[in-house]
Amino acid sequence: MTLLDSLSRTVPKHLATRKISLVSNFNNQSKAASSSSSNQLHHKQHSSNSYQLLSNSIQNNSKKFASSSLKTYFSKSSALIQTAADNDSNMNNNTSRFNHYSIGTVYEIADLPLSPITLKMIMSFGKTINQQTLVGASYWLKDELPKRLARQVKQLDTLPHGLNLMPSIRKVRELYLSSFNDVMMYNELLSKGRDEGLQFTRKLQDIYERHQSTIINVAKGVYELKTKMKESIFKNSPTFDFSEYSDLHASLDSFHINRIGMRTIIGQHLCLHEQAHQPRKGFIGLVQMETNPAHVAQQAIEHASDLCRMTYGTAPKVIIKGDTSIVFPYVPSYLYYILFELLKNSMRATVENHNHADLPPIVITISAANDVKLREHVCVKISDEGKGIPRRDLHKIWTHLYTTAANNVDMLNDDSYSELNGPFCGFGYGLPLSRLFAQYWGGDLQLMTMEGNGTDCYLYLHCLGETEEVIH
Ligand SMILES: Nc1ncnc2c1ncn2[C@@H]1O[C@H](COP(=O)(O)OP(=O)(O)O)[C@@H](O)[C@H]1O
Numbered sequence: 215m216t217l218l219d220s221l222s223r224t225v226p227k228h229l230a231t232r233k234i235s236l237v238s239n240f241n242n243q244s245k246a247a248s249s250s251s252s253n254q255l256h257h258k259q260h261s262s263n264s265y266q267l268l269s270n271s272i273q274n275n276s277k278k279f280a281s282s283s284l285k286t287y288f289s290k291s292s293a294l295i296q297t298a299a300d301n302d303s304n305m306n307n308n309t310s311r312f313n314h315y316s317i318g319t320v321y322e323i324a325d326l327p328l329s330p331i332t333l334k335m336i337m338s339f340g341k342t343i344n345q346q347t348l349v350g351a352s353y354w355l356k357d358e359l360p361k362r363l364a365r366q367v368k369q370l371d372t373l374p375h376g377l378n379l380m381p382s383i384r385k386v387r388e389l390y391l392s393s394f395n396d397v398m399m400y401n402e403l404l405s406k407g408r409d410e411g412l413q414f415t416r417k418l419q420d421i422y423e424r425h426q427s428t429i430i431n432v433a434k435g436v437y438e439l440k441t442k443m444k445e446s447i448f449k450n451s452p453t454f455d456f457s458e459y460s461d462l463h464a465s466l467d468s469f470h471i472n473r474i475g476m477r478t479i480i481g482q483h484l485c486l487h488e489q490a491h492q493p494r495k496g497f498i499g500l501v502q503m504e505t506n507p508a509h510v511a512q513q514a515i516e517h518a519s520d521l522c523r524m525t526y527g528t529a530p531k532v533i534i535k536g537d538t539s540i541v542f543p544y545v546p547s548y549l550y551y552i553l554f555e556l557l558k559n560s561m562r563a564t565v566e567n568h569n570h571a572d573l574p575p576i577v578i579t580i581s582a583a584n585d586v587k588l589r590e591h592v593c594v595k596i597s598d599e600g601k602g603i604p605r606r607d608l609h610k611i612w613t614h615l616y617t618t619a620a621n622n623v624d625m626l627n628d629d630s631y632s633e634l635n636g637p638f639c640g641f642g643y644g645l646p647l648s649r650l651f652a653q654y655w656g657g658d659l660q661l662m663t664m665e666g667n668g669t670d671c672y673l674y675l676h677c678l679g680e681t682e683e684v685i686h
């Protein structure tokens with residue numbers, strides 16, 4: 215299976231036998247949420263407990279390290295790296311056996327400036343794939359990747375409210391540290407001309423796969439914190455509202471958008487390698503030169519409808535309207551992710567709001583400026599006649615782990631779920647992650663809703679390929 219196939223693989227076979235229950239157990243909570251704000255304040259003051267103090271001390275440590283250049287760092291520690299590389303030339307494990315770098319060094323590298331890419335840049339770079347361009351890509355990655363990996367480690371260490379101490383977050387952090395070690399060692403091999411990029415590329419493949427479950431593991435970590443807060447700080451008070459911790463949700467957004475950036479540069483490199491042997495018509499790495507939103511929507515509709523039927527025994531029709539011929543360069547797997555998430559939400563809202571025999575269709579409208587020369591954005595609107603979202607809950611929908619479906623911890627602990635194989639609903643990160651995927655290339659996602667009437671989601675996609683990737 216090619217990397218592109220695996221990126222667009224979506225319908226999990228195991229779901230054919232899975233029954234997902236949909237009990238809206240958060241409705242009562244949200245009703246009570248507005249009733250006692252003073253009570254909440256009192257509880258929040260108690261959040262300075264021991265794990266909060268430990269969390270602060272980790273965060274303060276991270277601020278101590280000033281930035282320096284990657285080059286300076288390499289000249290200081292090349293002997294150490296060389297020994298490590300010699301010892302570990304046969305590194306096929308999923309995690310590094312040694313941690314060769316002090317956390318101070320990791321933080322120093324995390325503070326170095328990044329080199330953001332644009333779609334245009336990666337398209338012009340990958341236009342002609344040959345040994346030389348591939349080695350060139352390896353050289354760029356060997357400088358860029360350690361900074362991005364180190365930034366993720368630091369980001370995880372500085373997650374607020376004790377989230378940085380949750381067991382699942384620590385696991386994710388260890389994996390990033392392993393990848394950082396791996397890249398730094400291969401970095402040195404490349405610099406010494408001992409690898410023409412092939413070993414490095416294999417290592418990148420390992421790293422890409424190693425971080426496959428990051429989204430779920432981070433969600434588990436958030437769930438661990440949420441449970442801890444709810445039980446030990448708020449004593450299961452119905453006034454507990456996790457969405458109020460806006461700094462925490464903003465930090466998670468930063469972590470996830472940086473992750474998208476990192477997977478884009480690694481994924482692009484791996485795809486180019488693959489396409490050097492097996493060219494894929496119309497593609498430069500992950501980028502499809504003529505991405506057609508109507509075509510991508512069609513695939514998302516098929517898979518979301520299958521899942522909806524497995525979950526509810528029925529699925530609403532989806533109609534595509536507007537300019538179905540629009541094409542522009544984009545990463546179709548990212549567009550697919552967003553549309554798939556939005557469609558699942560609209561299907562659930564429709565099925566739960568109507569008699570199964572009489573489901574109103576969901577309408578997808580695609581549009582852009584009539585004059586092609588004036589086109590900056592393509593807009594895709596997804597409209598449903600579902601139950602809508604109460605105004606009092608609107609601020610929660612972009613926060614992590616907010617869901618009105620049964621948020622079943624067993625689902626989070628089920629290893630058969632992955633980034634691309636989630637349940638129909640219930641993890642509560644479909645909307646925030648979809649918005650980040652849209653924002654990454656300079657687009658956006660907005661939602662308008664009328665309770666009892668339906669919801670419109672507006673997806674704006676930047677179509678000129680000129681905006682720099684959004685990374686923090
Ligand atoms: N189209 C929609 N109509 C009604 N409610 C919606 C719609 N989209 C999202 N929501 C609400 O937002 C919540 C969060 O959505 P999401 O982030 O996709 O997580 P999940 O689908 O796992 O619950 C949903 O549980 C639902 O209450």
Ligand SMILES: [Mg+2]
Nearest residue numbers: 555559639644
């Ligand atoms: Mg969803």
